[in-house]
Structures are given as C-alpha cells and as structure tokens.
Amino acid sequence: MNFGADVVAGVTGHMNGDHSEDNLLIARAFGYPGAMSSEMIGVNGEAGVWRVSDDAGEHELSVPWPGGSISERPQIRREVVALYRAACERLGVEPRQEHGSAPAVHAHGEVAHGEAAHSEAGPRAGHGRHAAGDEGSAPSDGSGQKPFSRVLREGSWSDHSDSEGATFMEDIMRGRGSLADYVDLVAQHYFMYEALEEAAAKVADDPAFTGFHSEALVRLPALEADLAHLIGPDWRERISAVPATEAYAARMREVGDEGWVAGVVAHHYTRYLGDLSGGQFIAKRVARQHELQHEGIAFYDFSELGSLTEFKDGYRAELDRLGASLSAEEQARMLDEVRAAYAFNTAVFVDLGRAKANA
Known part of the structure; x- marks a missing residue:
C-alpha cells in the first residue's frame, strides 16, 4: 500500500519539523545506535x-509498523506512536504522555496541529512536548462545542485523498524530482499566490480578517526572486499556469471579489499553514538536493514571523474567534471552501504530473 504524496509530505514534514528528536530515537533503537541525525523520508503500508x-x-532505514500492515491514513499516527514507545523501551527512555486524535494531513504538506502550544526549544524525554505523531486534543470552548479550528481540521480529513497524479510531489519529497520539477512547482506557486494575495487585499480592512494576515506572510516578492534565480530575468515570459492552477486562481479571485472574508480565510489557511509546516521540510530537501542556499527557496523563509509554532497557534486561535462569529450555515460554507481548496491543490499535482509525462 502506497499513500499519496499529500499524506507522505504531511507526515514526514510534521515528524522532521516538530519531532526530530523522536526520529533520532527511532533510528538509534532500530538499527543505528550511533546515529547522529535522522530524517523521516517515507511512509507506506508496511513501514x-x-x-x-x-x-x-x-x-x-525502513522500520516495519509494530501492528502490521496498514492501509488507512489514521493508522499512521497510531503506528508512529507505537514505534516511538518501542524505541523508548529499547533505549530505556521514559516516553512522553500521548493524548489526542490523529493528525490531519493537508494536501500540500501541512499537518494541522492541536491548540496546545509546542515548545520550540526541542523535546526532552518525559517533558514538554507531545509524543511522535501526536497533535493533541483541542478542548471545547466551555459550551461543549469544538473550537472552529478543530472543526475545519477534522471536517476535511476525508478530502486529503490519495491521487494518481500526486507522484509528482512524492518525487520531490523523496529527492527523485529534478530541478526542472521544482521550478515547475515554484511557477505554479507564483500564480496561486498572485491570486491569493489579491484576494487578501480585497478584505484587508475587514476586522474579521486583520488578525490572520501579517505582512511577513506575503510571498510574491520571494517567489519573484526565486524565479529570477532559477530561470533568469525573463522568467515571466517562460512560465505558465497549468489548467488546475488557472481554475484555483480563478476561484480565489472570485471569493475575494465577493468580499467573503471566511472564504478568503479558507484559502489563506490551507496555503499558508502548509508553507509553515510541511513546506519547511520541502525547502530543506530541495536545498540539499539541488545545492540551493537562500536564493531559490526564499519562498519558504518565514523568519520574520519569529516562532512558527507560536504563529500557527495564534492563527488557530483566530480561526476559533472567526468561527464563533459565524452562523452554522456560514461555518459549513467555509468548511466546504477549505475542502475545495484541497481539491484544487491536488488537481495541480495531477496536472504537473501529466505535463511531465507528456513532455
């Protein structure tokens, strides 16, 4: 059983971004006791x-799942946690307390975190952080209702589906993609963020939106610099949007023109939180494979935000506040838009894979 690239990117991005010490424990326990570094690069039904x-x-290093073969996305978290516990037992390390539900893996690499803040200082055995693969369980707001950020996360789990065209992203994540593949992805990002940031500008003065958007999030200048470095000064004449990207951008502009704040946030949320999570792993992988420094991967540099974990926690708090202001009908409509955003993104991967196959 092979999981789609969206799932693989989300799981590996989360493990490498938030649980690097757990990766090291697993490596030392299951084959390389002298391991100095360990990076998760793959997930399949067996290991x-x-x-x-x-x-x-x-x-x-391929480590079989303790519970045997798996075929469903929620089983990944269970098996990663089991591996972490087994590694701790082998090494005589006290495991952290696990709690919460399975992580949601977003279509372009984000694993949605629980609302409990994660320490940026790095994990210590028995202290401070959730266990490997654990996102925590968001509490209710006191009224018995789930926080809206959790509603969005859990309500869209079924949409992070495997895709036959997603091998394009899987190749990039596994280091099999070419530099040309990465350039093609950057080009699609340019058209996406041109539309997204136009839509954001349309609602920028609405009080319901101001808490979501920081100037440090704006990506177009970084994308322009990356494309100039990767392609050359004539990059604008040499890139084009695949059909799925055109449709994606058109939808974001439509939502912005409508002035529908919740709809803009739906797209804002799915893209930017992906960049801040699994996207950070993509940057490291591409930089190492293609010997890029800051130029060429500036898109993924959010250092101006400070702690990415704190920013993401604050962002989810804004989602909760927005959700509390929406009617049930508007909440459902926004969730539908989040699901649509995932579908658009997966369709882009399909188109990129098809274009590569036909080249």
Whole structure:
C-alpha cells in the first residue's frame, strides 16, 4: 500500500519539523545506535522510512509498523506512536504522555496541529512536548462545542485523498524530482499566490480578517526572486499556469471579489499553514538536493514571523474567534471552501504530473 504524496509530505514534514528528536530515537533503537541525525523520508503500508547519518555515512532505514500492515491514513499516527514507545523501551527512555486524535494531513504538506502550544526549544524525554505523531486534543470552548479550528481540521480529513497524479510531489519529497520539477512547482506557486494575495487585499480592512494576515506572510516578492534565480530575468515570459492552477486562481479571485472574508480565510489557511509546516521540510530537501542556499527557496523563509509554532497557534486561535462569529450555515460554507481548496491543490499535482509525462 502506497499513500499519496499529500499524506507522505504531511507526515514526514510534521515528524522532521516538530519531532526530530523522536526520529533520532527511532533510528538509534532500530538499527543505528550511533546515529547522529535522522530524517523521516517515507511512509507506506508496511513501514516508516528514515535517512540516517552516523560515523559510517548515510543509510536508509525502513522500520516495519509494530501492528502490521496498514492501509488507512489514521493508522499512521497510531503506528508512529507505537514505534516511538518501542524505541523508548529499547533505549530505556521514559516516553512522553500521548493524548489526542490523529493528525490531519493537508494536501500540500501541512499537518494541522492541536491548540496546545509546542515548545520550540526541542523535546526532552518525559517533558514538554507531545509524543511522535501526536497533535493533541483541542478542548471545547466551555459550551461543549469544538473550537472552529478543530472543526475545519477534522471536517476535511476525508478530502486529503490519495491521487494518481500526486507522484509528482512524492518525487520531490523523496529527492527523485529534478530541478526542472521544482521550478515547475515554484511557477505554479507564483500564480496561486498572485491570486491569493489579491484576494487578501480585497478584505484587508475587514476586522474579521486583520488578525490572520501579517505582512511577513506575503510571498510574491520571494517567489519573484526565486524565479529570477532559477530561470533568469525573463522568467515571466517562460512560465505558465497549468489548467488546475488557472481554475484555483480563478476561484480565489472570485471569493475575494465577493468580499467573503471566511472564504478568503479558507484559502489563506490551507496555503499558508502548509508553507509553515510541511513546506519547511520541502525547502530543506530541495536545498540539499539541488545545492540551493537562500536564493531559490526564499519562498519558504518565514523568519520574520519569529516562532512558527507560536504563529500557527495564534492563527488557530483566530480561526476559533472567526468561527464563533459565524452562523452554522456560514461555518459549513467555509468548511466546504477549505475542502475545495484541497481539491484544487491536488488537481495541480495531477496536472504537473501529466505535463511531465507528456513532455
């Protein structure tokens, strides 16, 4: 069983971004006791896969799932947590307390975090952070209702579906994609964010939106710099949007023209939180494979935001506040828009894969 690239990107991005020490524990417990670094690079129905470095060099480590073969997305979290516990037992390390539900894996690499803040200082055995793969469980707001950020996360789980065209992103995530593949992805990002930031500007003065958008989030200048570096000064004449990107951009502009704040936030949320989560892993992978420094991957640099974990927690608090101001009908409409955004994004991967196959 092979999971789609959206799932693989989300899981590996989360593990490498938020649980790097857990990766190291698993590597040391299951084959490389002298491991100095460990990065999760794959997930399939039989095992998790890590790239491990020690004094002897670099190795690929495949660790079978303790519970046997899996075929469903929610089972991944269960098995990763089981591996973490088993690693702790082998190494004599006290495991952290697990709690909460399975993580939601977004179509372009985001794993939605629970509302409990994560420490940026790094995990310590038995202290401070959730267990590997655990997102925590968002509490109710005191009225028995789930926070709206959790409603969005859980209500869209079924839409993070596998896609036959998603091998395009899987190749990039596994280091099999070419530099040309990455450039094609950057080009699509340009058209997406041109539309998204236009839509955001349309509602920028609405009090319901101001808490979501920081100037440090704006991506167009970084994308322009990346494309100039990757393609050359004539990059505008050399890129084009695939049909799915055109449809995606058209929908974002339509929502902005309508002045529908919740709809703009639906697209804002799915894109930017993906960039701040799984996107950070994509940047590291591409930088290493293609020997890029800041130029070429500036799109993923959000250092001006400060702690990304704190920013994402604050963003989800804004989602909760927005949700509290919406009627049930408007909440449902916004969730539908979030689901539509995931579908658009997956369709882009399909189109990119098809264009590559036909080239």
